[in-house]
Amino acid sequence: MTLELMLASQIAILVACALYCLMRGRLFDVIVGITLLSYGVNLFLFAMGRPAPDKAPIVPAHGGALSPADYVDPLPQALVLTAIVIGFAMTGLMVALALRRKQADGDDAGAEQ
Amino acid sequence: MTLLTICLLPWCAALLLARLRSATAAFALAGACALVVLGLLGQMAQAVWAGQTLQSSVAWLPALGVSATLRIDALAWLFATLVSGIGALVILYARYYMDGDERLPRFFALLCAFMGAMLGVVLAGDLVLLAMFWELTSLASFLLIAFNAPDRGAVRGARAALAVTGMGGLALMAAVVMLGRAAGSFDLATVLAAGDVVRADPRYPWILTCFLLAVFSKSAQFPFQFWLARAMAAPTPVSAYLHSATLVKAGIFLLLRFYPVLGGTDAWFFAVSTAGAITLLLGGVAAVFQHDLKGLLAYSTVSHLGLITLLIGFSTPTAIVAAVFHVINHATFKASLFMAAGIVDHECGTRDLRNVNGMWRYMPLTGSLAIVAAAAMAGVPLLNGFLSKEMFFGEALALEGHDPIALLAPLAALLAGAAGVAYSARFVHDVFFNGAPINLPRTPHEPPLWMAAPVAVLVLLCLLVGLIPTPIIGAPLAAAAHAALGGSLPSYSLALWHGFNGPLAMSALALVSGVGIYAVLMRKRALHQRPLPDPWGYRQFERLLLTLARSGVVLVRQLRGDRMRLQMAVLALAAVLAAGWPLLGGGFEAHLPELTAAIPQGGIIVWVVGAVFAIAATSARNQPVTVLLFLGAVGLAVALAFAGLSAPDLSLTQLFVEVATVLLLLLALQRLPVEAPPVRSLGKRLRYAAIAVAGGGGTGWLAWEAMLRKPPAISDYQLANAVSGAGGTNAVNVIIVDFRGFDTLGEITVLAAAALIVWAFLARERAGVLGRFQGSFMLPTAVKIVMPFAALVAVHLYLRGHNLPGGGFVAGLLLAIGLVLEALALGSWRSPHARPVRWLAAGLGLALLTGAASLALGYPFLTSAFGHPVLPVLGEIPLASAALFDLGVLAVVVGATVMLILAFAFGREEGKK
Amino acid sequence: MPMWADICVAVLLIVGALAALIGTWGMLRLPDFMTRLHAPTKAATLGAGCALAALALRFYFVEGGSSLRYLIPLGFVFVTAPVSAHMLARAWRARHPVTPKPDPAMPSASP
16 A cells, blocks of 8 residues: 555545535535535645655755755645635635525525525 | 728717717718718729729737728729618618607617628728628617617517627637638738638638628528518618618628638538528518518518529629629619618508508609619519629529539529519519508608609619619629639620520510419419418527527526535536546556655554544534534544645644634534434435545546656755745745745735625624623633743744744634634633734735835845844844745734634624524 | 663553543543543543653653753643633533522532
8 A cells, every 4th residue: 555545545535525525415514525625625735746754845954955856845735735724714704604694594405405 | 091981980970970869960960971981982983993902001909910901992892882872872761761750860870880880891901800890780780670679579680680690790700710820811811812722721611611601690591591581670771771782791792702712612612502592592482472561572682692692602703793793783672672662661651561552553653663673673674683683594504513503503593583573573563553552550642752862863773774784883893893703804794685595585484484473373372361481490590599598597507506416416527527538538648657655654543534534524413513523533634644744834734724623613503503414315325425436536546646647846946946045944834935925915815805704794793792601710811821822832833934844824823723712711802812804904914015025126026035144142043024924924814713713703692683 | 761761751651541541431431421521631631741741751861952842732731621621511501500409519600
């Protein structure tokens, strides 16, 4: 079992669970599904940086030439970092919308049909 | 310059007219405009007839090779003269036709706008310009047909016309773009000279298809003929102008214009002549059976347009001459016939052929003019229609080579000729003779003299051309045909008498049989009692519209917001397809050597935790709070995975976001009661599961395949330059605050926007205090003890962020969670430090200012500067302007997070409003 | 790293893990809320405390320098764990108002 397979299978499980929750259609399940989906997607993006242990992208302070092979790709990490925070904001937004809608029509049948 | 004036004058007039109130002033302005244009064209006549091409060009979109070129040669001149000449007559006619109608200025404005558009089509020297003006003619036609707007017929007719010609406009745009590519230029002159290249181009069939779609839709060729009959809902001057003489001739003009480029091939011959022949016969037969006077004329127009198209399809030089000639002739006699029909309609109050009879007694002048024009339409000798019809018969007889068509063409021509005579006969006999009028709303009499004058002018032209063709029309016809052919002119004769030959025999036969057919239909078959023939095409069109509208409704219903399961299924299937597509098409490209990394210690455990809790969270039987705890466990596993795979920054961020998310969702849950999960059948659940597994599997597969290859990454540069370029050793943080700082600025703006939206949503019901925790002593005390430490840790994380894991995002999240706890513990959202709006404003302002500062110093936005000053006590301090930016990020994250969570915490309770 | 320190670290870790295990087991087995509450609270304090102490000890000997910062979380745990237990108990009480026979030791807290 390689690291890549582990990551890929974890992504697959997270996305599958997320989709199942989303398709169930109840409002709460949608929130859960979106959260799971954001885990999966973040891991997916992160995986594009070809992660490996003990290669944190922190370079020596005054070193001269360095070999990129000694570090994982920092760019996907930077993107995922902001994506995590924005994902949180989006979760909040979605819940707020749901709350407003529930107040508007009295129940959360919203996700039904 | 003159060309530009010709092209723009009608538009200026239209703009002015739209502001006018007085009908007389409007008439004067519109008439003057048409006459000036006519005069300017007259000035050019000699030069153009001599074969010159005048051109004026203004750069328009030089980067695309598109310029506003205007160009006039004999063909364009001929059409422009038709447009402005008949335009002038129609304006005079409309002045009396619509006398007393206060909408007259608007009508003239639209008419002038149409004239401008049409002149633009004719004079355009650039393909893109041509297509643009072509669209404008469609729009002007739409507005004119819909002139009596609330009227159902007008609206439906206008809609049909716009749909059909608009579709044609799109097709023309496509054709023009391809043609420009194939010919290497959008310049008309260049394109006209590049015929061989275009015909050899592999795109030629596509160009031709799109081009013919445009042309056929505009010129009402089969199967688009129906819109023209519907367009008769327009006021009669419009019918006389647009739908007989000019607009519908735009398609013919285009056919003639591009004949040297696209014509001459077998595809052209078959497509154009087949459409022309079908239209010719269909229109001719349908015209005989119409009971509406204008309907009869409309279908006869369709038939004549088919005739011209058929001639162009024949693709012989003499046929092109005949086509150009018939364009002129048809415009004169059909416009005059429409005007005469309008007079009858105007005077009788109806134009139903079954009621309008015996008009000869009431309006002999109009009657005689109409009879002459109708005779020209039927092809009676001594009139212009006869000449061009003779040429048409001659061409049909002379056709050789293409077998079935060569045999059928003369027969079709004869049949169409007979039909033409029959409907002309009906027009004359049914309106002016055939007993007495039945149930007319008013007593008809002769129209005002000036209303009949335009008809008289046109009829006079019919006669003159018919009698002495060469002096009247010889020079412009020859020049125009020469321009249309793009080469040498064939020998032809415009003489009235060619001796006894085939065409003459056909003419005679057509005349006799046409009159006979009409007589039989009228006397023996009770033509008046016959139902209208099925307007083929319109019903299909309506059905198509209906189908489109219905499918739109269905589509909307399927995609609407509340069909979540379907949308999710689509999303999942899209992921499957995205992963599966390259596999179906022969697999991903060859695998690179696998870069298999070692599995870090405990990796398996993390994997199992993540997988088990993710699956557990999907079970609907759990309490919501339990599900949230499971989610938290999954998030923890993800954070551990980040930590183990060399992403300490991500790990920290994920950890704090996890805390914030659980807080937020718990607070939201107390206000969002979760109802029992809907009961679903096992089959349905299995289906969802199947889709979910497929979607997840596809995503995972995609990730797997992507991880097995290593493309060159820009981050090699970023790693190498993190220290030298940005003064930081933590490459992730350097990317966030420096290399991709602009990106981050956008992201924190989004964050702030989302938080503000939530704040605004829930603001209405935000309560000042949180009742439940009041009276507690321990929690506030504990918070007071812990809070300074939390703040200290946040500062620490922020300060080291540029070099070690940490940074503004992480520090901001930590601080925010601390502030939220403080606010919750104190039970008041007015906790001293949690002023989220201020945090947001300060953060965004700081980030922007940092960027603007570099702008002020003459560097691009967000350029960072850094130094490592050594301070006495603290030692070397890494100081980068990016740190200020990061501080802005921190403040925004604090503000947004506090705002998001507190918005849910301090909402008023349900039912206590 | 001397032998005795090694043994200390091992013992601390084992005690901590055992405390966590017992706490978890207790949470699963104990019958009602209040009793369930106390099991994990003690487990968290003892388990996390032992683990962090082991960590501090080990890093003191391995890295030499100050390992004080590993004790800061310990302080946090000691402050927060009882407070959270207290808050949980209060919340439970708020939901389940005391029975008609009031307990003199506990003033009614339900607002």
